[in-house]
Amino acid sequence: MIVILCVAVVLVPFFIPATGFYDAFNTATERLPFVMAFFKFAILATFGEMLALRIRKGLYYEKGFGVLPRMMVWGFLGICIAMAMIIFKTGTPRFMEILAGCEKGSLAAIFAESSFSWGKLGVAFCVSVLMNTIFAPVMMTFHKCTDIHILKNGGTVRGLLKPMKMAECLKAINWEVQWGLVFKKTIPLFWFPAHTITFILPANLQVLFAALLGVALGLILALAGNKK
Helix, strand or coil, X not given: CHHHXXXXXXXXXXXXXXXXXHHHHHHHHHHCHHHHHHHHHHHHHHHHHHHHHHHHHCCCCCCCCCHHHHHHHXXXXXXXXXXXXXXHHHHHHHHHHHHHCCCCCHHXXXXXXXXXXXXXXXXXXXXXXXXXXXXXXXXXXXXXXXXXXXXXXXXXXXXXXXXXXXXXXXXXXXXXHHHHHHHHHHHHHHHXXXXXXXXXXXXXXXXXXXXXXXXHHHHHHHHHHCCC
């Protein structure tokens, strides 16, 4: 109940126009997109992992969990995700134009329209599929390696900064879960449609929706990593 109350206190000001929180959030995201991406994922995705721990073990924190190191990792991944979104939103329409022999900029113009259309939905879906097929598996695997590294070093910031033994971390991953659940199921069944919705939303709503997906991402990966 305390956590629910805290979440409500944080969210309510965004729905009260007089507070100016919503406008300030959008302005900051527009002017400092990568800084905001860092904090957005550092806070929300880590919160998602804490929720997963609560579901599994009945508590939000345990020794060695490493909240601060996880926030640092998620912040870095948030910047990478923001970069990937820009790259794939820009590159995918152009790739489709070349593939289909369309006039340069034609699909990009459809994708940039503010109103909904089936053409925009189709381009958004292609952007989501390419981003989640090419970028997501690498990002998710790296995230799992950092999880293992954090746990091995006691959940401390100093431990996080130690050189990460990638070969050992990759061997320690439960690939039956990573491949069988995270890659084969969550990517096509959840992330393809979820990011399709993200890319058809207006720019200001994309930020909020991506923030919610940050929580979902942390929650899904944390639960998947501990699935027996």
